[in-house]
Amino acid sequence: MSAWHSARLVGRREQSRTGRTLLFDVPGWPGHLAGQHVDVRLSADDGYRAVRSYSLAAPARGTGIELGVQTVPGGEVSPYLAHELPVGAEVEVRGPLGGWFVWRPGQEDPVLLVAGGCGIVPLMGMVRSHRLEGSRAPMRLVYSVRDPGQVWYREELTTGTGAAAASRILYTRQAPPGSSRPPGHIGAGDLLPPEGAGRLPVLCFVCGPTGFVEHAAGLLSAAGHAPDRIRTERFG
Amino acid sequence: MSNFSPGFHGRTHRFEGRLPPGQYPTESFPVLSAGPTPHVPTEDWSFTVTAEQGRARRWDWEEMMSLPQEEVTVDIHCVTRWSKFDTVWRGVSVDTFLDGVETTADFAVAHGEGGYTTNLPLEDLRGGKAWLVHTYDGFPLSPEHGGPVRLLVPHLYFWKSAKWVTGLSLTLQDEPGFWEAAGYHNYGDPWREQRAWSD
Numbered sequence: 149m150s151a152w153h154s155a156r157l158v159g160r161r162e163q164s165r166t167g168r169t170l171l172f173d174v175p176g177w178p179g180h181l182a183g184q185h186v187d188v189r190l191s192a193d194d195g196y197r198a199v200r201s202y203s204l205a206a207p208a209r210g211t212g213i214e215l216g217v218q219t220v221p222g223g224e225v226s227p228y229l230a231h232e233l234p235v236g237a238e239v240e241v242r243g244p245l246g247g248w249f250v251w252r253p254g255q256e257d258p259v260l261l262v263a264g265g266c267g268i269v270p271l272m273g274m275v276r277s278h279r280l281e282g283s284r285a286p287m288r289l290v291y292s293v294r295d296p297g298q299v300w301y302r303e304e305l306t307t308g309t310g311a312a313a314a315s316r317i318l319y320t321r322q323a324p325p326g327s328s329r330p331p332g333h334i335g336a337g338d339l340l341p342p343e344g345a346g347r348l349p350v351l352c353f354v355c356g357p358t359g360f361v362e363h364a365a366g367l368l369s370a371a372g373h374a375p376d377r378i379r380t381e382r383f384g
Numbered sequence: 385m386s387n388f389s390p391g392f393h394g395r396t397h398r399f400e401g402r403l404p405p406g407q408y409p410t411e412s413f414p415v416l417s418a419g420p421t422p423h424v425p426t427e428d429w430s431f432t433v434t435a436e437q438g439r440a441r442r443w444d445w446e447e448m449m450s451l452p453q454e455e456v457t458v459d460i461h462c463v464t465r466w467s468k469f470d471t472v473w474r475g476v477s478v479d480t481f482l483d484g485v486e487t488t489a490d491f492a493v494a495h496g497e498g499g500y501t502t503n504l505p506l507e508d509l510r511g512g513k514a515w516l517v518h519t520y521d522g523f524p525l526s527p528e529h530g531g532p533v534r535l536l537v538p539h540l541y542f543w544k545s546a547k548w549v550t551g552l553s554l555t556l557q558d559e560p561g562f563w564e565a566a567g568y569h570n571y572g573d574p575w576r577e578q579r580a581w582s583d
């Protein structure tokens with residue numbers, strides 16, 4: 149777990165104006181669980197190094213892993229990864245890391261995923277793992293973004309190519325034309341359990357910026373979900 | 385010359401010596417918690433020290449506030465890689481709570497509201513190295529940062545500084561806590577970069 153692997157950037161895809169999907173090939177990658185993250189290490193010529201954590205957006209494809217990076221203006225690492233690292237060049241990664249904010253395909257509990265902004269990344273990993281494994285656990289994704297231009301994984305989430313998880317996108321500032329829900333912050337009514345959950349206790353995963361996670365996890369608590377069934381990860 | 389990350393320059397060299405390996409300095413105060421933030425009114429808060437034979441001492445909010453108060457300025461280091469310099473806290477030294485507690489225990493488990501636990505050698509809580517704090521930067525400690533009262537053990541990664549702290553059990557055996565059982569390092573020294581089990 150503590151070894152650094154070299155990781156070659158093999159592809160970059162635009163998710164939004166400031167968000168990019170990065171595909172790396174990591175020889176010797178041991179595989180991972182949905183929800184886990186890696187540490188990415190950058191080195192400057194003078195030996196200086198910087199490390200940040202990034203979540204795994206999809207199950208591994210052999211030695212291929214997928215990350216999703218949102219540019220933080222003025223940030224040391226994210227603008228470099230999202231826009232500058234050349235395809236074909238290498239960084240170092242360490243992982244997989246994290247043992248709590250994870251979803252295992254064998255779990256049958258109904259799952260409610262709540263994403264704010266780039267908090268979608270590890271939750272998308274869960275949606276994809278759920279689909280790949282043909283899991284029968286009821287799963288629902290509620291994804292809050294500022295405006296339609298900020299929706300990552302749009303095709304995959306909206307055209308439902310075999311997706312077993314239902315997903316709903318909420319807009320906080322500006323909704324697409326014809327939306328029935330006016331733009332606004334996520335509310336208690338947006339956080340219903342997945343279809344088919346019945347009265348079973350739901351396992352909730354909440355990820356995003358701190359303010360979003362505080363708000364959403366507070367709503368889930370108030371709705372009666374037990375604190376130990378609400379797993380959170382805060383990105384900044 | 386490194387073969388990794390061509391064209392990367394970085395910008396935080398000036399903090400070398402003060403910044404543990406793999407950390408970066410932040411001005412903001414990010415939050416790490418496993419679940420929702422509990423809101424504990426000070427009237428309902430209490431802190432209990434339980435020694436290994438089961439003998440317990442308890443302080444409520446007012447009793448805690450009437451103990452000698454200290455102001456401490458320290459650097460803190462989170463395992464998620466941010467460090468924050470010169471954070472200012474107010475509270476009571478853990479020595480004050482342990483004063484007069486009869487124990488031969490070598491270890492302690494700190495308990496937080498909602499079932500959170502974290503383990504430390506008892507020695508790391510003694511000798512002016514740890515506090516129960518209720519004020520941050522001159523204001524009451526907010527719930528997402530562990531208010532009304534959290535543990536502060538600045539020489540270890542910050543997950544050891546249990547939020548919403550409600551008690552301390554003194555134990556003869558070392559008992560891994562919540563993050564420690566989930567793969568974090570048992571001790572958590574930022575200067576030796578003890579993040580995970582295998583570090």
Ligand SMILES: Cc1cc2nc3c(=O)[nH]c(=O)nc-3n(C[C@H](O)[C@H](O)[C@H](O)COP(=O)(O)OP(=O)(O)OC[C@H]3O[C@@H](n4cnc5c(N)ncnc54)[C@H](O)[C@@H]3O)c2cc1C
Pocket residue numbers: 185200201202203204216217218219220221222223224225226227266269270357381382383384408410411412464
């Ligand atoms: C477990 C974990 C998983 C993560 N997964 C992802 C992921 O999948 N995708 C992703 O894009 N990021 C993720 N992050 C956040 C990521 O690690 C970095 O914090 C982020 O990319 C900013 O780094 P930077 O070097 O660009 O900015 P820095 O140079 O570190 O910061 C620049 C300024 O922005 C502030 N800042 C730092 N981070 C944020 C933030 N997230 N939001 C707002 N302000 C911030 C800082 O306080 C500072 O003032 C994750 C974080 C953790 C702890």
